[in-house]
Amino acid sequence: MAEAALLACAVRGRFLARYPLFYGYLSAVLLRSLLLVVIYQRFPAAYARTYWYSQFLLVLLGCGVVWEIYRRALHQYPGVVRMAQNVIPFLFALSASRVIAKAWESPKWLPGATTLETERDLRIVQAALLAGLVALALYYAVPLGKNLKGMIVGYGFFLATSLVQLTARNNLGESFQSAWQILQPTSYLLSLIFWLVALWSYAPAPKPQHESRLEVDYQALLKATRRGLGTTRTRLSRTIGS
């Protein structure tokens, strides 16, 4: 229902095409829920397999949400894009190398011993990428706008709660199952509420103003900042060491 409301808001506000990957992800979640209801009623034996295959498809589509945030948040800031092009692949390599190494050792080519563990490992990669993006946006004070902030908060919350729940379910086993059945839909519903509030209407990131002058002066500015920081440090060491 909440996914349908979100899609309806985007259609009504005519901004569905502004965030195609995000709304693509939401549509996939909605379709999958409907499909699972039908399969559960008509072919119950195929439910578990369909659930897990579609879950992995959703994890992949979730990467699209991270990509959407990256594309929309940073495209007006070439300096931050340049930084992200170096930092994000590094974070990806760091988090994905563990997944690839585990998959390499597995006879089924899956990183986890269980499907839960595999999903958790893939979610860790997403969380690392999203954390890197948020850190860059905060460091460079990139204005995000209400829509992107909502996407980040909602998806970040969903990833964080998923990681905790998947780890708990994997470690505690069946004893956590009943709690998980309540926690998982509740946390996803909370994410949907964040998205619904933030994406009720179109509110893009504000455009940068008066920031196109700095092409040649970058090195001078870097030196000036380092000098300023050095002066502050000297001030501290003189004071304490005096």
Added chain:
Amino acid sequence: VTAALITLLALTTSVVVAHWRTRLMTRRLLIEEGVARAGESLWQGPGPGPQSELGGALFDSSDWAVVRREASPPCARRFQEERTALALEWLRQLRQSASSLMSNHAKAVRSSAALSVSGELRLASEFFAFQLLTGVLYGAVWLCGPFHVAALAGYSIDISRRLKEAVEDVLPARVSFAGTGVTAQPQQESRPAAD
């Protein structure tokens, strides 16, 4: 895992509450004494941030030695509390001036296609090292007061100077320390640039 998480949460909460309480006490003490009005910077002078002369006076223990010798214990305690509050405020504003410098830099370079990734990473590492150092100092001043911290810092600076002298005696005439851009030159006192 649950116990560790609860302990971590309790520790974080305690640190946050202690920090918030100290900030509140510092501001109240300074306002009480008429040193500052709420939301007002304590320091006046050229350039951003607190001046080193004032900081030097705050961390100087000579006054403290006299007060401890001559004044009654409650008076000495009050003196130490006030000095601690001022020293903490000085450190906080020094951190703030460094943060505002970095914030201005980040806002200025975010649209520059000429941005150098290595330069930015080096700058960020210097900034975070500075923040870490001032954070540790803040905690130490909060726990022990400014006089003991200054003595400890002076001792460690003295040790590092001796260590540097020893290294210069052993190493060849001119050595570049890898990655730091610092060169060691014997018989030449390295002094920080004037403000």
